[in-house]
Amino acid sequence: MNAHAGTLRGKERYRSGVMEYKRMGYWEPDYVPKDTDVIAMFRVTPQDGVDPIEASAAVAGESSTATWTVVWTDRLTAAEKYRAKCYRVDEVPGAPGQYFAYIAYDLDLFEPGSISNLSASIIGNVFGFKPLKARRLEDMRFPVAYVKTFQGPATGIVVERERLDKFGRPLLGATIKPKLGLSGRNYGRVVYEALKGGLDFTKDDENINSQPFMHWRDRFLYCMEAVNRAQAASGEIKGTYLNVTAATMEDMYERAEFARELGSVVVMIDLVIGYTAIQSMAKWARRNDMILHLHRAGHSTYTRQKSHGVSFRIIAKWMRLAGVDHIHAGTVVGKLEGDPNTTRGYYDICREDFNPMKLEHGIFFDQSWASLNKLMPVASGGIHAGQMHQLLDLLGEDVVLQFGGGTIGHPMGIAAGATANRVALEAMILARNEGRDYLHEGPEILAKAAANCTPLKAALEVWKDVSFNYQSTDTPDFVPTALAAV
Amino acid sequence: MRLTQGCFSFLPDLTDDQIYKQVQYCLANGWAVNIEFTDDPHPRNTYWEMWGLPMFDLSDAAGVMMELAECRRVYGDRYIRISGFDSSHGWESVRISFLVNRPAQEPYFALERQEVAGRVVRYATRLCPSREATP
Numbered sequence: 124m125n126a127h128a129g130t131l132r133g134k135e136r137y138r139s140g141v142m143e144y145k146r147m148g149y150w151e152p153d154y155v156p157k158d159t160d161v162i163a164m165f166r167v168t169p170q171d172g173v174d175p176i177e178a179s180a181a182v183a184g185e186s187s188t189a190t191w192t193v194v195w196t197d198r199l200t201a202a203e204k205y206r207a208k209c210y211r212v213d214e215v216p217g218a219p220g221q222y223f224a225y226i227a228y229d230l231d232l233f234e235p236g237s238i239s240n241l242s243a244s245i246i247g248n249v250f251g252f253k254p255l256k257a258r259r260l261e262d263m264r265f266p267v268a269y270v271k272t273f274q275g276p277a278t279g280i281v282v283e284r285e286r287l288d289k290f291g292r293p294l295l296g297a298t299i300k301p302k303l304g305l306s307g308r309n310y311g312r313v314v315y316e317a318l319k320g321g322l323d324f325t326k327d328d329e330n331i332n333s334q335p336f337m338h339w340r341d342r343f344l345y346c347m348e349a350v351n352r353a354q355a356a357s358g359e360i361k362g363t364y365l366n367v368t369a370a371t372m373e374d375m376y377e378r379a380e381f382a383r384e385l386g387s388v389v390v391m392i393d394l395v396i397g398y399t400a401i402q403s404m405a406k407w408a409r410r411n412d413m414i415l416h417l418h419r420a421g422h423s424t425y426t427r428q429k430s431h432g433v434s435f436r437i438i439a440k441w442m443r444l445a446g447v448d449h450i451h452a453g454t455v456v457g458k459l460e461g462d463p464n465t466t467r468g469y470y471d472i473c474r475e476d477f478n479p480m481k482l483e484h485g486i487f488f489d490q491s492w493a494s495l496n497k498l499m500p501v502a503s504g505g506i507h508a509g510q511m512h513q514l515l516d517l518l519g520e521d522v523v524l525q526f527g528g529g530t531i532g533h534p535m536g537i538a539a540g541a542t543a544n545r546v547a548l549e550a551m552i553l554a555r556n557e558g559r560d561y562l563h564e565g566p567e568i569l570a571k572a573a574a575n576c577t578p579l580k581a582a583l584e585v586w587k588d589v590s591f592n593y594q595s596t597d598t599p600d601f602v603p604t605a606l607a608a609v
Numbered sequence: 610m611r612l613t614q615g616c617f618s619f620l621p622d623l624t625d626d627q628i629y630k631q632v633q634y635c636l637a638n639g640w641a642v643n644i645e646f647t648d649d650p651h652p653r654n655t656y657w658e659m660w661g662l663p664m665f666d667l668s669d670a671a672g673v674m675m676e677l678a679e680c681r682r683v684y685g686d687r688y689i690r691i692s693g694f695d696s697s698h699g700w701e702s703v704r705i706s707f708l709v710n711r712p713a714q715e716p717y718f719a720l721e722r723q724e725v726a727g728r729v730v731r732y733a734t735r736l737c738p739s740r741e742a743t744p
Contacts, residue, residue: 281702288652290692291616291705321619344728351732355720358612360652386732476699494699545619553617553627556634556705575621 124176125152125211141192144180149189151208156227162264163245164487166215167222168257168430176212178254179224183209185249187232204229216602221430223261223487235272238398238445246433257431263440264488271493273444277408277415279496280474280521283448286388286414287323287360292552293520294323295544296364298503298527302328307337311345313537317530318353318361320541326503326525327366329393329420339369339378347385364391364416364449372400379407389414394438395421398445405446416501417447429597436465436485439472443498451501455517458505462595463517473498474521482601499523507586508547508579512565515551524548534585539578546576610717612650615690615707625674628691628709632670635693640704641665642673643692646684650716651736660684663694677709686712714739 130136130148144150156162163186169178181189187207188197207228215221234240250258284290297317299310314325325346333339346363354361367378367390375392382390390413392404401417408415425432435452442450452469453461468484474497478490502518503525514524526544533540550572554561561568573580617623623631635642642664645657660680664673673691680689689710692703716739723731 281700285702288614288655288706290703291707321613340728344730347732348730351720351734354652355718355734356610358610358650358652358718359614385729497699542619549617549619553620553631557627557630558634572620 124214127152137193137195137198139193139195143177144184144189145174145177147180147184147189147193148203148206149183149187149209150176150180151210154208154210154227156210157229159230159266159268160227161230161233161241161266161269162488163226163228163260164262165224165226166257166259166261166430167212167224167255168220169222170254170256173254175222175224176209179209179212179222179226181252181254182224182249182258183207183226185252186226186244186247187228205232207232215600218600230266230269233269235269236274236402238402238441242398242441250431259429259431260433260437262434262436262485262487264490265440265444267491267493270444270491270495273495274402274405274409274446275443275492275495276448276498277405277413277446277496278448280499281497283414283499286412287362289323289360291520292548293515293518294499294523295321295541295548296324296326296501296503296523296525297322297530297541298326298328298525299331300328300527300531302331303334304336307341307345310337310342311349313531314346314363315349315353316537317541318350318363319356320530320538321357321545322361322530322541323359324362324364324389324523324525326364326416326527327391329366329368329418331366332368339367340381343378343381343385343387347387350387360388362388362414364389366391366393366418367404368393368396372403375400375404376407379404379411379413383411383413387413389416391416391418392447393418393420398441401442401447402445408448409446414448415446416449417442417451419451427596429600434485434597436468436472439469439498440490443473443492443495447498448496449499449501449523451503453500454502454504454506454514456506456510456513456590457502458591462598464599465595465597466517468599470500470518470522473500474519483599485599497521501525503527505589505591507589508543508582509566509569509586509589511544511547511551511569512561515548515555516562520552529582529586532585533578534581535578540582542576543578543582546572546579547582610715612688612708612711612715614650614652616705617707622711623707623709628677629670629674631705631707632673632691635705636667636670638693638695638704639697640693640695642667643694644673644676644680644689645692646680646687646689646710648687648712649736650688651718651734653734657688657690660689681710685710688712712739 211225213223365382426435453466455461501523507529530540644660647657692706695704721733
């Protein structure tokens with residue numbers, strides 16, 4: 124289907140009126156993307172009767188230089204350079220009527236170091252386009268030259284671990300529950316109990332900002348009392364993600380400055396604050412030696428459905444460029460959406476310096492991160508101590524495991540819940556490092572650790588039957604490559 | 610107070626056999642193994658005293674265990690930790706760290722508070738000798 128549509132040139136190309144996008148230079152199947160091009164891959168579902176090539180060329184056109192009609196002012200520019208070029212359209216395996224369209228963009232189309240500019244081009248104008256039923260941005264490839272214009276994670280996994288003096292195991296956290304309604308004083312109690320019991324972090328939830336039941340300064344003050352008390356009680360560094368999300372940048376800076384003044388090691392923002400605000404906070408975090416946690420609030424509105432929206436792997440890539448240090452990236456086994464292979468792809472995007480193309484993980488391009496810091500993924504939502512072997516196997520050790528309900532809902536109390544999680548984790552790491560088949564021996568390893576730890580015993584008993592086995596909505600579409608017989 | 614720094618502090622103290630296996634894990638990963646000791650386990654005390662140089666070229670954990678035995682003989686009344694250091698690109702940092710010795714009487718930390726303007730409290734964590742040892 125990748126036959127040349129016959130781009131018009133010269134005078135013919137600029138005759139006034141409406142012309143097919145594929146004739147205007149937005150469909151160039153012979154084009155070989157340059158190493159310096161930005162590449163985007165969209166899943167395109169054309170309206171019935173619409174030529175998929177024309178639909179894909181339209182995406183290239185509308186996300187770069189085109190409008191609905193020919194304009195002579197193109198001739199005042201190096202138009203052929205600035206036109207995005209759709210160079211390949213494939214049928215999506217197993218999804219009739221859907222196509223993967225590959226589009227290359229010249230680097231000069233983008234302002235250096237700006238996710239807002241990048242996203243305004245790539246997703247700004249094309250998702251409501253009438254000839255298409257639906258469209259999804261599946262993956263992007265950024266040239267090293269472009270990656271290097273971004274700060275990247277303010278702290279990164281390596282320095283975060285050094286700063287916290289915690290190595291060789293996942294970090295443990297919990298989100299304070301109930302997420303709304305606690306007073307500052309009661310909220311700090313939960314923080315203290317959870318940290319003293321053995322967690323490394325506690326966390327504000329996405330919608331805890333400054334409400335009538337608890338204003339932000341009150342929360343920060345009580346939380347830092349709790350953090351310092353737990354630190355003294357254990358001799359370990361502790362932290363709590365103070366959510367500085369607010370209505371304006373000025374408010375956010377004020378809250379972040381106060382968190383710094385109180386000695387917090389970490390602050391938190393929500394994805395809904397927007398890309399510019401996220402980059403501003405990332406720069407603030409770098410300047411102030413602060414770990415920056417990002418809660419991906421709102422992402423499922425556009426990431427979850429396979430036919431339309433933006434894949435979370437795109438958000439993960441943008442956020443690594445933008446410069447946050449933590450990002451929620453799925454648990455696989457917990458309560459929220461997460462196909463194992465797709466989630467593995469997200470984790471690789473966060474943590475590796477080079478991502479090879481891996482269709483089975485939803486990774487369509489080789490991507491070099493050019494020594495940008497590593498971004499710590501966070502697994503949160505419906506996980507508990509009894510799943511520790513699966514979590515370690517699926518997610519690896521550079522991850523924050525957050526057991527909110529799995530800590531605070533413990534029958535013996537919050538500190539006991541925290542201890543159960545920490546003991547389960549340490550026992551599993553010990554077994555893994557000893558070379559044991561911890562995935563299969565997991566329940567046995569946990570039971571043995573529980574023999575010396577009543578809180579773990581209770582946790583395993585309470586949540587023994589809890590699992591969330593639902594069909595994933597977002598899975599990779601690919602044809603497994605047959606290996607040549609040798 | 611039971612200090613909970615390091616990878617395995619919530620488990621019963623590791624036996625020498627368990628330590629041996631963890632060291633072997635470090636060596637299998639190509640990490641250099643370092644023994645450090647201190648009498649100041651403050652959570653912000655990054656630089657514990659080094660027991661010699663990191664051991665870069667070992668293949669058998671037995672060498673580390675010999676050094677550990679010697680370190681314990683001299684500094685058995687202090688904290689001793691073993692860490693594995695990864696020099697590969699993108700890490701160039703500690704990849705695992707765990708305690709292998711504790712003093713018989715562990716110290717504790719007092720939290721000192723200085724109240725300043727606007728309800729802000731300045732905290733300092735101060736190392737104190739073991740409560741048991743105090744007359």
